[in-house]
Amino acid sequence: MVSLAPPLKAVLEIRLLIESGNSVSQSIQMYSQSKDLFAKEIGVWLFSKSTGREYQNKIFNTFYRKKLLEILTYGLKGEPILSALSDLEKDLVFMCHENLEQHIQKLPFICLIPLLLFQFPAFFMLLVGPLLLNLLNSLQN
Numbered sequence: 070m071v072s073l074a075p076p077l078k079a080v081l082e083i084r085l086l087i088e089s090g091n092s093v094s095q096s097i098q099m100y101s102q103s104k105d106l107f108a109k110e111i112g113v114w115l116f117s118k119s120t121g122r123e124y125q126n127k128i129f130n131t132f133y134r135k136k137l138l139e140i141l142t143y144g145l146k147g148e149p150i151l152s153a154l155s156d157l158e159k160d161l162v163f164m165c166h167e168n169l170e171q172h173i174q175k176l177p178f179i180c181l182i183p184l185l186l187f188q189f190p191a192f193f194m195l196l197v198g199p200l201l202l203n204l205l206n207s208l209q210n
Contacts, residue, residue, distance in 0.1 A: 075107035076133045077161040083141070084154045093144035114138065118145060133161055 073081075079100060086096035094115075101112025110128050117124035129135055136157060144150035 074161060074165055075105065076131075076137050077158065077165060078105075079107060079111060079137060080154055080158045080161060084151065084158065087151055087154070093141065093150065097141060097145075111138075111141075115145075118142070133157070133164070 082100045082103070083093075083096045086099055087093060091099065097111060097115050101108050101115060103109075107128065110126060113126075114124050114129075129138055140150050140153045140157060143153070
């Protein structure tokens with residue numbers, strides 16, 4: 070799960086912890102003990118929520134990260150969030166697939182760069198080299 074998008078990883082882990090019978094608060098606390106930066110920031114967010122402080126950080130600047138915090142806030146208030154987490158998971162999986170598809174579409178053009186930089190000049194020299202040798206030989210005679 071290292072290569073997953075951080076919000077998707079958070080949704081998956083928190084949803085599995087909730088389905089295992091933990092409360093929302095316990096699930097968030099257990100997830101925040103992970104080693105990645107996003108989990109630590111969610112732990113800081115949970116602490117600031119429990120103390121009543123306003124929490125603002127630039128790491129939660131995308132729509133899906135804000136939506137995750139919004140859903141978790143509803144869960145901390147006692148509302149059921151399992152279906153909302155499942156819907157958010159589906160949206161995140163769809164967006165990850167879209168992102169991968171965009172990268173896959175760019176890949177052929179990126180692979181052309183070594184061809185243009187290294188192979189084409191060598192092929193050009195093979196074509197033009199004998200012509201230049203004939204030209205130089207004809208100029209010397």
